[in-house]
Amino acid sequence: MQARIVSAAGGVRWLAEGWRLFRAAPLGWLGISLAYLFLTQVLGLVPVVGPLVALVLGPALWLGMMGCARAASHGAKVNLGMLFGGFRNELRGQLILGAIYAGVAVAIFALTIFADQDGGLRSMLRGGADKASLDDAALPLAVFVLLYLPILLAFWYAPPLVGWHSIPIVKSLFFSFLACAMNWRAFVAYAVAAVIFTGVPAFLVLMAFNLAEMKFNPWAAVFPLLVLALPTLFASLYASYRDVFRDPAVAPD
Numbered sequence: 680m681q682a683r684i685v686s687a688a689g690g691v692r693w694l695a696e697g698w699r700l701f702r703a704a705p706l707g708w709l710g711i712s713l714a715y716l717f718l719t720q721v722l723g724l725v726p727v728v729g730p731l732v733a734l735v736l737g738p739a740l741w742l743g744m745m746g747c748a749r750a751a752s753h754g755a756k757v758n759l760g761m762l763f764g765g766f767r768n769e770l771r772g773q774l775i776l777g778a779i780y781a782g783v784a785v786a787i788f789a790l791t792i793f794a795d796q797d798g799g800l801r802s803m804l805r806g807g808a809d810k811a812s813l814d815d816a817a818l819p820l821a822v823f824v825l826l827y828l829p830i831l832l833a834f835w836y837a838p839p840l841v842g843w844h845s846i847p848i849v850k851s852l853f854f855s856f857l858a859c860a861m862n863w864r865a866f867v868a869y870a871v872a873a874v875i876f877t878g879v880p881a882f883l884v885l886m887a888f889n890l891a892e893m894k895f896n897p898w899a900a901v902f903p904l905l906v907l908a909l910p911t912l913f914a915s916l917y918a919s920y921r922d923v924f925r926d927p928a929v930a931p932d
Contacts, residue, residue: 682858682923689922690862690869694876697915700751707757708910711747714762715740716906734781739765739773741913742838748917768842775848776837780830787826795819832859839920858923869919877908 701708718740722733742765747757765773795818836855840846846854859866 682861683925685862685865685922687864687868690865691872693869693915693918694872696918697911700748700914701910703751704757709906710759711762712906712909714759731781734784735774735777737780738776738838742768742773742842744913745839745917748914765842769845772841772848773838776841780834783830790826791819791823794822832856835859836920862923880904
């Protein structure tokens with residue numbers, strides 16, 4: 680695979696393109712987003728096995744979401760069945776990717792919990808935002824970010840490389856990590872844009888609830904925003920893939 684280097688501004692364009700693809704078929708995307716969240720949340724309710732299954736199915740579902748963006752970019756209709764399109768592209772490879780991802784994610788989770796001896800991170804995730812909790816959460820958050828970031832880069836493009844190009848799993852993880860590392864400027868710009876895109880609305884919603892002195896679950900308060908943001912983020916993932924692997928000899932577009 681030949682990856683090209685994209686400018687920092689290209690990272691911002693990925694998010695803008697993701698938003699454009701979402702606006703091209705908003706109802707279809709919202710249905711897919713709700714179905715994805717419903718499936719993963721239901722699996723998460725099953726003790727022990729459910730979350731692991733959700734992690735294993737992750738790459739195939741991500742590829743399905745990218746396939747939705749791919750169809751939207753060609754002007755095709757987006758429908759719910761496309762969410763499961765990833766299961767029709769190298770299913771065995773997608774499941775092996777998912778098993779690797781699940782194993783690594785469990786290890787990172789265990790190490791993060793081990794680093795959270797004071798419970799600051801758990802308190803913050805439950806809605807506790809006092810200074811002591813935030814201070815105690817700094818170390819486990821740093822552990823999580825440092826461990827998860829290289830894994831995220833390795834899996835960023837791995838599902839389409841395996842599913843659309845039939846590249847072996849180890850090579851797909853390597854090519855994905857290398858392509859992301861080569862484009863670190865674009866990814867930094869993309870990350871900043873994505874944080875602004877998702878974080879500012881969520882912050883405003885939470886502040887509104889606080890000012891109204893209403894009791895609320897932070898997750899429930901931002902869930903509608905997540906439903907709206909998820910299609911744009913997955914579509915932007917496809918936009919980044921199409922931009923980085925542009926060579927028509929290897930790209931499926």
